[in-house]
Amino acid sequence: MSELRLPVSDRRHLLSIPDLDRGDVERILDTARSLAATLDREVKKLPTLRGRTVVNLFYESSTRTLSSFELAAKRLSADTMSVRSAGSSVDKGESLKDTALTLAAYDPDVIVVRHPAIGAPALVARYTDAHVVNAGDGKHQHPTQALLDLYAMREALGRLEGLTVAIVGDVLHSRVARSLVQALGLVGAHSLLVAPPTLLPRGIEALGCDVSTDIAAIDAADVIYALRMQAERMRPGEAFVPSLREYSALYAITPERVRTGQVVMHPGPMNRGVEIDPRVADSAAALVSDQVRAGLVVRMAVLYDLVAQRPVRGSGPGDGARGNREVPPSLTAAPEMV
Amino acid sequence: MILASRNGTADSLALEGRVIAPKQGIDESLRIAITDGVITGIEPGDARAAAIAPAFVDPHVHLRTPGREDEETLRSGTEAAAAGGFCAIVAMPNTDPVVDSASVLGALVERAREEAIVPTGFMAAISTGQRGEELTEMVELASAGAVAFTDDGRPVESAGLLRRALQYSALTRRPLALHCEDPTLSRGGHAHEGVVSAELGLGAYPSTAESVMVERDLSLAAVEGRPIHLMHLSARESLAALDVALANGATATGEVTPHHLVLTDDAVRSLDPNVKMNPPLRSERDRAALRDGLRRGAISCIATDHAPHARHEKDVPFEEAPCGVTGLETAFAALYTHLVLPGELSLETLLERMSSGPACVFGLDEPKIEVGARANLVVLDLDAEWIVTEEGFRSLSANSWLLGTTLRGRVVRTIANGREVFAA
Numbered sequence: 001m002s003e004l005r006l007p008v009s010d011r012r013h014l015l016s017i018p019d020l021d022r023g024d025v026e027r028i029l030d031t032a033r034s035l036a037a038t039l040d041r042e043v044k045k046l047p048t049l050r051g052r053t054v055v056n057l058f059y060e061s062s063t064r065t066l067s068s069f070e071l072a073a074k075r076l077s078a079d080t081m082s083v084r085s086a087g088s089s090v091d092k093g094e095s096l097k098d099t100a101l102t103l104a105a106y107d108p109d110v111i112v113v114r115h116p117a118i119g120a121p122a123l124v125a126r127y128t129d130a131h132v133v134n135a136g137d138g139k140h141q142h143p144t145q146a147l148l149d150l151y152a153m154r155e156a157l158g159r160l161e162g163l164t165v166a167i168v169g170d171v172l173h174s175r176v177a178r179s180l181v182q183a184l185g186l187v188g189a190h191s192l193l194v195a196p197p198t199l200l201p202r203g204i205e206a207l208g209c210d211v212s213t214d215i216a217a218i219d220a221a222d223v224i225y226a227l228r229m230q231a232e233r234m235r236p237g238e239a240f241v242p243s244l245r246e247y248s249a250l251y252a253i254t255p256e257r258v259r260t261g262q263v264v265m266h267p268g269p270m271n272r273g274v275e276i277d278p279r280v281a282d283s284a285a286a287l288v289s290d291q292v293r294a295g296l297v298v299r300m301a302v303l304y305d306l307v308a309q310r311p312v313r314g315s316g317p318g319d320g321a322r323g324n325r326e327v328p329p330s331l332t333a334a335p336e337m338v
Numbered sequence: 339m340i341l342a343s344r345n346g347t348a349d350s351l352a353l354e355g356r357v358i359a360p361k362q363g364i365d366e367s368l369r370i371a372i373t374d375g376v377i378t379g380i381e382p383g384d385a386r387a388a389a390i391a392p393a394f395v396d397p398h399v400h401l402r403t404p405g406r407e408d409e410e411t412l413r414s415g416t417e418a419a420a421a422g423g424f425c426a427i428v429a430m431p432n433t434d435p436v437v438d439s440a441s442v443l444g445a446l447v448e449r450a451r452e453e454a455i456v457p458t459g460f461m462a463a464i465s466t467g468q469r470g471e472e473l474t475e476m477v478e479l480a481s482a483g484a485v486a487f488t489d490d491g492r493p494v495e496s497a498g499l500l501r502r503a504l505q506y507s508a509l510t511r512r513p514l515a516l517h518c519e520d521p522t523l524s525r526g527g528h529a530h531e532g533v534v535s536a537e538l539g540l541g542a543y544p545s546t547a548e549s550v551m552v553e554r555d556l557s558l559a560a561v562e563g564r565p566i567h568l569m570h571l572s573a574r575e576s577l578a579a580l581d582v583a584l585a586n587g588a589t590a591t592g593e594v595t596p597h598h599l600v601l602t603d604d605a606v607r608s609l610d611p612n613v614k615m616n617p618p619l620r621s622e623r624d625r626a627a628l629r630d631g632l633r634r635g636a637i638s639c640i641a642t643d644h645a646p647h648a649r650h651e652k653d654v655p656f657e658e659a660p661c662g663v664t665g666l667e668t669a670f671a672a673l674y675t676h677l678v679l680p681g682e683l684s685l686e687t688l689l690e691r692m693s694s695g696p697a698c699v700f701g702l703d704e705p706k707i708e709v710g711a712r713a714n715l716v717v718l719d720l721d722a723e724w725i726v727t728e729e730g731f732r733s734l735s736a737n738s739w740l741l742g743t744t745l746r747g748r749v750v751r752t753i754a755n756g757r758e759v760f761a762a
Contacts, residue, residue: 097653118528118540119609119656138657139539178539202544203536238525 004038004048006031009305013125013132016141017182025186029151032294032301039075039297048304049078051312053108056082057099057124058135059090059115064268064292065135065145069112072299078109096120097127104128109307113137131306139173145267146179148298150187152290153223156263161188166218168194168251169227169275172201172240176267177227181207194218196250198240215251225265226253229275244274255279263287339512340483341426341457341702342450343416348375348756353717355388359707360686361694372713375756380709391689392705393425393716393752397515397593397696398490398569398641399666401458404446405434409735410646412446412453417732417760418644418666419456423716425705425754426697427666428459431468432491438463438474440482447483456754459485459702461515464503470495473503480510485700488515490569493551495521497558504562513591513700515567516555518576519617523547528657530603530620538607540657543618545573552576556583556590565589567699570643572598572617574627581636591699593641594628596669597739600676601625605739611652611659612739615645629682632691639696640688642669646735664738667731670718672740674747685720717751719762724748 007027011019038046054073058066066082073080083103090099096115103111104127111128113121114135121134136142154160165184171177171193181191181204191209193200194217205211218224229247234240241247253264254277264276264286272278280286350373357368369383370390396419402410410418419427429446431437437446443462450458462484466472468491476487487507494500494516507514527543529535535542552568556579559566571577571592583590597615602622605613613619631637645662652659665672670692677683697704705714725744728736752760 095650095653096655097650115655117655117657118538119611122609123653123655137655139541141539173539175539178537201536201539202531202542203533206533207537 004034004046005309006034006304008309011306013121014143014302014306015121015125015132015134017143017146017179017186020143020186022186025147025150025183028147028298028301028305029154031304032151032297035300035304036297045075045077047077048308049073049076052078052110052307053106054078054080054110054112054303055103055106055108055130056080056112056135057103057114058082059085059120060136062114062135064295065114068292068295068299069135072296072303075296076300076303078303096123100124100127104130109312110303133302133306136175139175140178142175142179143183144295144299144302145176146183147302148291148294149180149225149265149267150183151298152265152287152294153263155294156287156290157222160184163189163223164192164221165189165223165225166192166194166221167225167227168215168218168253170199170229170240171195171204171227172199173230174227178207180225181209192217192221194251196241196247215257218257219259221262223263223265224253224258226276228267228269229271248274251275252277253280255283258285265291267291339459339480339485339701340447341459342447342483343454343457343755344452346757349753349758350374351758353390353715353751354383355386355390355717357390357707358686358689359392360690361392361704362707364707365686370707370715372753372756375713377707377709377711377713380707387719387721388750389718389720390707391716391718392693392707393714393754394423394670394692395696395702395705396424396427396642396644396666396669397639397700399427399429399644400432400646400662401429402646403433403449404442409648410733412450412458413455414732414734415644415646415666416454416456416458418664420752420754420760421732421749422666422668423670423718423749423752424456424666425714425716425752426457426459426702428461428485428700430488430490431461431463432489436463436468437461438466438468440475440478443479443482443484455759459483459700461486461488461490463487464489464494464514465499468492470499473499473506476507476510480512484510484512485702486512486515486567488517488569490515490517493517493519493521497554500555501558501562504559504564504566508564513565513567515569517569518548518551518555520547520551523550527618528614529606530618532603532621534603534606538609540606545575545620545624548573548617549575549579553579556580556588559590560586560588565591568592570595570598570617570641571628571631571637572620572624574624577627577631577636580631584636591639592631592637593639593696594632594637595641595643596665596672597663598628599625599632600672601739609656611654611656612663612737612741614656614659614661615643615663616661629677633683633687638691639699640669640673640691641696642666644733646733647737648735652737662737664731664733664735667733668726668738668740668745670749671724671745671747674720675745679746713753713756715753716749719748719750720746722746722748722750
């Protein structure tokens with residue numbers, strides 16, 4: 001392979017899993033796999049996105065998602081910068097719209113957005129010409145998490161079609177659960193949601209999944225996917241379960257509840273001893289580190305998919321026109337592999 | 339009660355066309371002569387493209403005055419009302435300051451006499467500051483012109499306070515208009531609890547948040563023998579409770595908004611802040627029940643719940659956006675296009691529920707087409723097609739769920755209290 005020229009998307013943004021079809025998902029996973037092969041080399045950097053700008057706009061704290069987007073952009077040779085709400089103009093009351101317009105003035109190719117409010121990435125997409133990637137908006141969507149989870153499952157189990165994935169825990173507040181159920185549906189896998197009744201949203205079956213309140217139901221699954229039990233769901237007067245102790249007794253993923261041959265996943269950060277027993281988290285069945293590694297290559301694949309073969313933005317004559325501009329052919333030629 | 343608007347000379351003019359006054363059993367081609375603001379002659383006329391009907395009455399608008407005159411003023415809000423075919427509107431008291439004292443109300447009535455081009459009534463708050471703690475001076479407020487009492491924007495949480503409000507307001511002979519919402523059930527809710535909220539992850543605002551309060555309020559009103567008006571009904575369970583109460587002889591009335599009659603929560607998939615309102619858009623079954631309730635008359639009035647918001651406050655992610663949409667300038671055309679033309683509702687029922695229905699609930703003068711009556715008329719071009727645009731609004735705000743859509747049927751002329759207040 002002397003040059004990297006893989007199939008890419010004709011979509012502008014990655015805002016939610018329902019924006020994708022099965023072909024999109026499979027293409028991104030295949031691209032991720034091709035990129036993973038390059039990471040085994042001594043020099044891990046590809047020139048593919050040289051001259052491109054990727055802005056990470058993060059309004060929520062995040063370790064793995066932000067670091068993995070930053071590293072993904074760097075591994076593809078893009079210029080990258082991260083803007084966090086703390087210490088920025090957001091602290092001074094700047095609206096999301098104005099922040100988006102400010103960043104758009106630099107003609108970034110991609111803006112990666114994490115925000116606590118549902119619909120924030122869609123708003124950024126409305127006000128900029130950049131490709132927008134949703135890195136998590138409130139309880140709505142976290143599409144790159146779902147894609148990396150599919151990637152890790154496929155690497156571990158060799159297939160996706162026909163798998164049954166039991167997603168256990170706080171489904172109600174989980175953008176991860178929603179995105180994953182939809183993504184699994186696209187590739188012919190089956191989801192089973194297991195949670196106490198108070199943490200199962202009414203109407204969720206419409207996503208095409210089964211629902212159970214009995215932890216024994218996970219026995220039928222190929223993959224057990226534990227969700228983080230968030231402490232803020234336990235505020236006095238707003239508690240969704242009586243206590244974390246009772247929750248753990250009923251729903252924690254313990255060694256006794258994991259059957260041989262099943263794999264266990266978790267989007268992190270884990271609450272050991274709450275939703276997952278430390279013995280399971282550290283067992284060979286756990287794919288948690290695989291998920292983190294998958295995060296890097298899948299996010300590289302997502303960036304590649306959106307921009308690799310499109311004209312570089314902001315490099316045309318300074319006419320101030322908005323939109324993607326034509327650039328000299330030398331810049332659009334497929335880059336050589338290092 | 340007082341409905342205030344600017345002084346001015348009454349108009350003399352003649353209107354001719356298909357006159358539809360459902361309450362009076364009129365549907366024929368007539369010529370109506372108006373002299374000094376009073377209908378002085380009704381005689382056979384030619385059929386014209388125009389339809390003429392009693393003008394509309396809106397029992398539920400937010401004019402944002404005092405306090406948020408950047409969003410709406412008495413002038414802009416009543417110009418919007420005139421353009422929508424309304425001859426009378428009733429404004430809500432959840433302003434800044436709240437309309438909870440005779441001095442605030444008196445000042446507002448004075449401003450309406452200077453600025454309002456359509457007669458405007460004001461509801462006063464049930465509780466001081468709408469805090470749900472102590473009753474307002476209802477008798478003094480009624481003398482100062484209050485049309486009714488409401489804490490709209492929020493519910494009367496305390497059953498005990500509501501009971502006392504029902505008892506005490508008997509002295510005023512004014513009804514209570516109730517916003518039914520149990521905040522412990524709606525807290526954190528941004529969309530109807532159902533398939534759409536589950537899929538999008540939006541906090542759920544279940545139907546029961548409304549219906550348990552409707553049931554509570556109806557039982558309290560029945561025990562106290564007092565009339566109540568249920569505002570912006572959205573859930574079929576609420577309507578079922580109203581049906582039971584009416585069958586038991588309650589003096590309860592209900593209103594429904596154009597957006598709850600036309601849209602469902604499916605529209606929320608767009609995450610457009612202009613489909614975010616309280617109560618939220620509900621399911622197809624709820625919408626069908628509301629349409630049925632409106633046809634049957636269990637719901638006797640259409641109310642726009644016109645709720646202007648500043649552009650920058652709506653131009654934010656869905657979850658952060660305030661609730662409410664504008665509606666004065668689009669109510670008739672929206673319902674004519676989406677309910678009457680598809681055969682869901684007769685034109686006669688629509689006209690009645692937008693005019694005499696709400697007037698009767700609040701004891702306002704019913705717009706009538708008869709000799710000797712004050713002229714309160716709307717002229718409609720039922721064939722006109724128009725596109726809803728921001729530039730087309732008289733309202734200072736443009737948070738309409740209909741922006742960019744094409745509507746059939748247009749208000750072309752409005753005569754309110756004997757004066758022509760709008761001509762297209």
